[in-house]
Amino acid sequence: MSKTITIDPVTRIEGHAKITLQLxxxxxxxxxxxxxxxxxxxEKFCVGRSFWEMPGITARICGICPVSHLLASSKTGDAIxxxxxxxxAEKLRRLMNWGQLVQSHALSFFHLSGPDLLLxxxxxxxxxxxxxxxxxxPEVARNGIRLRKFGQDVIRILGGQSVHPxxxxxxxxxxxxxxxxxxxxxxxxxxxxxxxxxALDMLKDAFDTNAxxxxxxxxxxxxxxxxVTSDGGLEHYDGKFRVMxxxxxxxxxxxxxxxRTVIGEAVEPxxxxxxxxxxxxxxxxYADGMYRVGPLARVNICDFAGTPLADRELRQFRRLGxxxxxxxxxxxxxxxxxxxxxxxxxxxxxxLEDPNITSxxxxxxxxxxxxxxxxxxxxxxxxxxxxxxxxxxGILQDVNLVVATGQNNLAMNQTVKQIAQSYINGHQLTEGLxxxxxxxxxxxxxxLSCSTHAVGQMPxxxxxxxxxxxLIDERIRD
Amino acid sequence: xxxxxxxxxxxxxxxxxxLLLARQIEQACRxxxxxxxxxxxxxxxxxxxxxxxxxxxxxxxxxxxxxxxAGPGTNGVQIRVLSAADVSPTVGHHLTPATLLMYxxxxxxxQIPARLVTVPGFVFAHGQAISSQTRSALKKAGPQISRLxxxxxxxxVAANCLTPT
Numbered sequence: 001m002s003k004t005i006t007i008d009p010v011t012r013i014e015g016h017a018k019i020t021l022q023l024x025x026x027x028x029x030x031x032x033x034x035x036x037x038x039x040x041x042x043e044k045f046c047v048g049r050s051f052w053e054m055p056g057i058t059a060r061i062c063g064i065c066p067v068s069h070l071l072a073s074s075k076t077g078d079a080i081x082x083x084x085x086x087x088x089a090e091k092l093r094r095l096m097n098w099g100q101l102v103q104s105h106a107l108s109f110f111h112l113s114g115p116d117l118l119l120x121x122x123x124x125x126x127x128x129x130x131x132x133x134x135x136x137x138p139e140v141a142r143n144g145i146r147l148r149k150f151g152q153d154v155i156r157i158l159g160g161q162s163v164h165p166x167x168x169x170x171x172x173x174x175x176x177x178x179x180x181x182x183x184x185x186x187x188x189x190x191x192x193x194x195x196x197x198x199a200l201d202m203l204k205d206a207f208d209t210n211a212x213x214x215x216x217x218x219x220x221x222x223x224x225x226x227x228v229t230s231d232g233g234l235e236h237y238d239g240k241f242r243v244m245x246x247x248x249x250x251x252x253x254x255x256x257x258x259x260r261t262v263i264g265e266a267v268e269p270x271x272x273x274x275x276x277x278x279x280x281x282x283x284x285x286y287a288d289g290m291y292r293v294g295p296l297a298r299v300n301i302c303d304f305a306g307t308p309l310a311d312r313e314l315r316q317f318r319r320l321g322x323x324x325x326x327x328x329x330x331x332x333x334x335x336x337x338x339x340x341x342x343x344x345x346x347x348x349x350x351x352l353e354d355p356n357i358t359s360x361x362x363x364x365x366x367x368x369x370x371x372x373x374x375x376x377x378x379x380x381x382x383x384x385x386x387x388x389x390x391x392x393x394g395i396l397q398d399v400n401l402v403v404a405t406g407q408n409n410l411a412m413n414q415t416v417k418q419i420a421q422s423y424i425n426g427h428q429l430t431e432g433l434x435x436x437x438x439x440x441x442x443x444x445x446x447x448l449s450c451s452t453h454a455v456g457q458m459p460x461x462x463x464x465x466x467x468x469x470x471l472i473d474e475r476i477r478d
Numbered sequence: 479x480x481x482x483x484x485x486x487x488x489x490x491x492x493x494x495x496x497l498l499l500a501r502q503i504e505q506a507c508r509x510x511x512x513x514x515x516x517x518x519x520x521x522x523x524x525x526x527x528x529x530x531x532x533x534x535x536x537x538x539x540x541x542x543x544x545x546x547x548a549g550p551g552t553n554g555v556q557i558r559v560l561s562a563a564d565v566s567p568t569v570g571h572h573l574t575p576a577t578l579l580m581y582x583x584x585x586x587x588x589q590i591p592a593r594l595v596t597v598p599g600f601v602f603a604h605g606q607a608i609s610s611q612t613r614s615a616l617k618k619a620g621p622q623i624s625r626l627x628x629x630x631x632x633x634x635v636a637a638n639c640l641t642p643t
Contacts, residue, residue: 145527
C-alpha cells in the first residue's frame, strides 16, 4: 500500500513550504514534492506603477536580499532609459551587491545551517538550532553576527540604511561614496577576512563527519547557470549568462537579456513556486531541463574567480568533483558560499582602492527610450531576472520576475527525493530523516519571500497518509 | 536610552503598522524628555543584537503587528514583557524579539528590560494602506503607551539592571 509522508512546514527557510514523500507499495520513495503553499504575487501588484518606483517597491519583497531586487530593478530601469551608467556608479552598485552576498551567506552558513553542520544531523531537534549552537559554540555565533554586520554596514553606508536602501536607481545611484565612508568600510575588512577563514576551516572539518551526506544531499547530474564575466570569471552583477552541463561543457554564453530564448517557466497545481527550466533540454518533459543556480552553480560555471584567495579555494573546491566536471553535491553549496564571501571581501578591498570610487559623477539622466527592459544580477541564491514592459510614459504594463529559488525548484525536489530514498526506513518517520530532508532544502537557502512572498512562522508537521487519505502517523515539532 | 525597534513590511497593509506604532512610542518618549532611538526593519535579524548591546541602551521596546482574532477585548494594542527565556527553538530568516534578547544575553552577557508591543492587523494584502480597524487601534494606543513607559525602568535605574553573566 503506497503512503504519503508530509513534512509541513519546513523550518529555518524563509516563507512557508511543506514536503511530501510518496511511498510505493514496498515502502520505497517513489517521488518527492517541495510544495510552496502561499502566494503573494508582487508581479501583478506592480502593474500600473511607474518603472521609477520599482527599485523601492521590489526591494521590499524581501528583508534578507533587498539589494538583489534593487539592483535588478535598477538595471532594468537602465535598459528602459537606454543609458550606460557612469563607471563609478557601476562600481558602487557592485560594492553593495558584495556587501549583500556577505551578509546573506553569513546568515545561511552560521545561523541556519551551522546547527546541522556543527551539532550533527541526528542530534536532538530541541537543541539542534541556533540556541544549541550558541550554547555549545558561542564564538561561532558571534562570528556570524560580526560578519553579517560587516555586510550590512557596507549596504548601510552606501545606501543610508541596510534594509530597504532605495539608493540605486535607473541611471546609476543617488549619492557618491565619501572618502570618510570608504575608509570606514576598509577598517572592518581584516576582521571579516579572519572570520571567513575560520568558517572555511570549520566547514572542512565537517566534511569528514558528513561524508555520507555529501554523497546523498542533492548529489546528481544537472545543468548549472549564472553570470560570468566577459572572460569567464566569477561574476555577480553583469556579464554573460552561461549554462553548463554536468560534464562541464558550456552550452550557452549569451546576453542575459535574451534569457527567454533558453529559459521556460512551467507551473504545477500543487505549488505556487514556478518551475523554470532550460528549454533546449526539455524534449516533452520540462524536468529534463533542470538546472541549478546560486553559489554552487556560480563557482562551477566560472573559469576562475579572479582574486587570489578565492582562486586558491576554488582550486581546492574543484578537487571535490571529477576532473574537469562540475561539483555535483548540493551539500557543497555551503563551501561555495564561503568562497563567495571570500571573493566578495577581496573585491570590496580592491574596489575601495580605486581612486575613482569617490567620483561624484554617479548618475546618467534620460527618459523612456525603450518600452521593454531586462535587468539581471546574481542574488545570493542565484540569478535574478527582472523584465518590465512599459508604455511611453514609463507606466508598467507587464512585469516578470524570475527568482533564484524558483530556478532551483526542480533541483530541490530532486534533492528531497534523493535524501528520502537514501535514509527512509520502511514506514518509520525518524527525526534524523526529517532533519536531513530539511537540511537538503536548506542547502539551497531558499527564499520563499522572494519566490512566492510568504510570511509566517514554521513549526514542523509531518504526516503519514494512506492513498485513501487516512492519517496513519503524524509528528509535530513546535 | 530607550531603543524602539519597529518591524514589518510596509507594503503588506497592516503588517506595516508596527512601524507606525514605533513612531508613536518614540514621540511619546520625546514628549516625556526620555532619551530614545527608533530603528525600523522589515524583519528581525541577528546583528540587531549589537544595537541592543550598546552601552547607552537601557530598555528595548519591540513593535509589531499581531493577527487580529475575533472576540471581545482582542482588538487593542497588546503589551508583553519579554525575556530571553521566551525564545522559540524554531527560527527562520527572521528572528523573534526573544531570540534577539537571547543573543544579547548568552553571547554578550547583557540582560535588559524589554517589551513587545503589538497592534492588531486585519488586512495583509499588497499596498501601503492601513485598515480602518488597525488605524483605530493605533489611535487609541496613547494611554497604553503611557502605562508602558511608566512601567519601564527610567534610564538611570535601568542602567543598574544590566547583569553580565
